[in-house]
Amino acid sequence: MEQKFEGTPKSEIRIDGPKLLRSEVTNDWGSLLRWVITQNGKEVNVHNARPMLNYEPKLSTKGSHEAVLQMWKYVDYKKDAQGEFTNSKFVEVSNKITFNI
Amino acid sequence: MLNIGKERVPLCEGPSRRSFLQLGTTGMATLSLPTLFKLEALGAVKNSDAKIRNCITIFLVGSPGQHDTWDMKPDAPAEVRGKFKPVQTNVNGIQICEHFPMMSKMMDKVALIRSLHHRTGATHENGQRWMMTGHDFNADSVKPHLGSVISKVYGQKSELPSNIVLPGPIGNTGAGPLHGQTSGYLGSAHEPFFLNSDPANKDFKVGDLEVAQGQGNNRLDARKQLLTQLDEIQRRTESRSTQMHDSAYERAFRLLTSPKAKQAFDLNQENEKLRDRYGRNTFGQSCLMARRMVENGVRFVTVNHFDTVFNLSCWDMHADGGGLNNTYLDYERLLCPQFDMAYTALLEDLQQRGLLEETVVAVLSEFGRTPRINPKGGRDHYPNAWTNFLAGGNIRGGQVIGSTDKIGARPNDFPVEPPQILASIYHAMGINLDTTMMPGPGDRPVRLVEAEPIRQLFS
Known part of the structure; x- marks a missing residue:
């Protein structure tokens, strides 16, 4: 029996001082949930978001950053020769916020 | 000829057991009842004798590697310790994998058994049979699943079956059809x-539980009447085993028509x-x-985390680049x-409803995985050491029983074998292993499992 995943996950995120805050995820698939912080489109920080509803990133890069929550979307377990999934992937499940360091 | 409803049964020609069962099956066909749903419990113990009333077993088909989950070896060489890091739990001195952050906050409820091992071949099926029956394979006497034993000992306590497997049975895991999730010699x-x-x-x-479209309650009642008539004839002409079959239909019918079952x-x-x-x-x-x-009154529930190890994401981490490429x-x-x-939600939910203290929650798997990571980056089958755990009921959480050596290859102290886990579950559910016997082959009384409970597990 292949795993079924119900609904589309969604969470709201915001920033409060140095902390990123997230709401509980609705329609939570239960797979890996992570904070992804980018600068100029490039990932500068990735952190597991499951343990807590807040996260205080330690960023070494100055300037404007963007944060979003991503969840692992399992489609199947197929992988390429390098061992990376080919069809399953991370998808964004929250709004994006921009903040300055 | 005899008429039962609109059916004509050739009694004078000598009715065969087959003809009755065929008719019964025809009559029940549109009800779509499971053919193996036969629930008569003989010699059941009174429900009130069990203080711990329920057991939920989560079976991790494929088997997680101990090094990557609940028996981490952070000081071992890289090819042994793997890629994940340990985190401290809410119990001093107990660490588990960083990817169980919620479980790490509930370790005070969980008793880890880190020294499990078995001595037979490293197939999934061997491990499944050990962990779900407490016995090695014996083609002449297929041993019952522990849920079937509980069903036999305590019987049914509501309209729902006493022993349920969710979401479905274990299917192909490579080496045969016997996974230890049948009633074995206890019968259907x-x-x-x-x-x-x-x-x-x-x-x-x-x-x-769904009545076929267009089939109203009147038709159901008519079919019930037909079945009752059939039952009476069968009781006059057939053996006791057939009567068990009738009883199963009767109970299945009750399940089908029970609003409580549908709600559950x-x-x-x-x-x-x-x-x-x-x-x-x-x-x-x-x-x-x-x-x-x-x-809702089911005494024993098994949740299979996956029904196969092939071509899907599961615990069987061979990284073989093919059908076992986890x-x-x-x-x-x-x-x-x-x-x-899911596991932490279950413990929390049971606790909030006052059910955790009367429900043993067991997380079981077939074996461990090889201490050294294979050339493709996975770990293979390894029955010499692994970790399973119990919670709920009268299990004392926040403890580790047994340990393995520096590379997680062998039990270091307090080695535990699968029958001891089953003996512990039976003990937790109020079964005295010295006095509760099963009718084995030829109705010879046999002990449920040849082991003693692990006393340290209990408060």
């Missing part, structure tokens, strides 16, 4: 009820937030269903988070 009366439906499906229904299986009655908390996936919703089952990525992104959410 104690066969588990297999849900065979995915609770995570949006339009999930238990097929056997209806996950839509649950709060949406709670459904999210378990995880909106097959395993998470099966765990939620397991709680609903024990809440890797660390599957553990990190899917398996560990999914287990972490």
Whole structure:
């Protein structure tokens, strides 16, 4: 029996001082949930978001950053020769916020 | 000839058992009842004799590697310790994998057994049989699943079956059809009820509880009458085993027509937030269903985390590049988070409803995985050491029983074998192993399992 995943996950995120805050995820698939912080489109920080509803990133890069929550979307377990999934992937499940360091 | 309803039964020509059963099956066909749903319990112990009333077993098909989950070896060489890091739990001195953050906050409820091992071949089926029957393979006497034993000992306590497997039985795991999830020599009366439906499906229904379209209650009543007439004739002409079959139909019919049974299986009655908390996936919703089952009188529930090891993301981490290509990525992104959410949701939920103290929750698997990571980055089957765990009931959480050596290859102290786990579950459920016997082959009384409970597990 292949795993079924119900609904589309969604969470709201915001920033409060140095902390990123997230709401509980609705329609939570239960797979890996992570904070992804980018600068100029490039990932500068990735952190597991499951343990807590807040996260205080330690960023070494100055300037404007963007944060979003991503969840692992399992489609199947197929992988390429390098061992990376080919069809399953991370998808964004929250709004994006921009903040300055 | 005899008329039963509109059916003509050729009694004068000598009715065969087959002809009766065929007619019975025809009559029941549109009810779509499971053929193996036979629930008569003979010589059952009174429900009131059990202080711990329920057991939920989560079976991790494929088997997680001990090094990557609950028996980490951070000081071992890189090819042994693996890619994940340990985190401190809420119990001093107990560390588990970083990918179980919620479980790490509930370790005070869990008793880890880190020195499990068995001595037979490293196939999934060997491990499954050990962990679900407490016995090695014996073709002449297929041993019953522990849920079937519980069904036999305590009988049914509600309209629902006493022994349910969610979401379905274990299928192909490579080396044969015997996985230890049948009633074995106890017979079909104690066969588990297999849900065979995915609770995570949006339009999930238990097929056997749905009356066929266009078939109203009047038709159901008519079929019930037909069955009753058949039962009477059969009782006059057939053996006791056939009567057990009738009884199964009778109980299946009650299940089919029971509003309580339908409600028990209806996950839509649950709060949406709670459904999210378990995880909106097959395993998470099966765990939620397991709680609903024990809440509604099912004594033993098994949740299979996967029904095969082939061509899907599961615990069987060979990284072989083919049909068994699970890797660390599957553990990190899917398996560990999914287990972490559903397992901790189940413990929390049971506790909040006052059910945890009367429900043993066992997490079992077939074997461990090789201490050294294979050339492709996976770990292979390894029955010499692994970790399983118990919680709930009178299990004392926050402890580790046994340990393995520096590379997780062998039990270091307090070696534990599978029958001891089953003996502990039976003991937790109030069964005295010295006085409770099973009718073995030829009705010879046999002990449930050749082992003693692990006394340290209990308060």
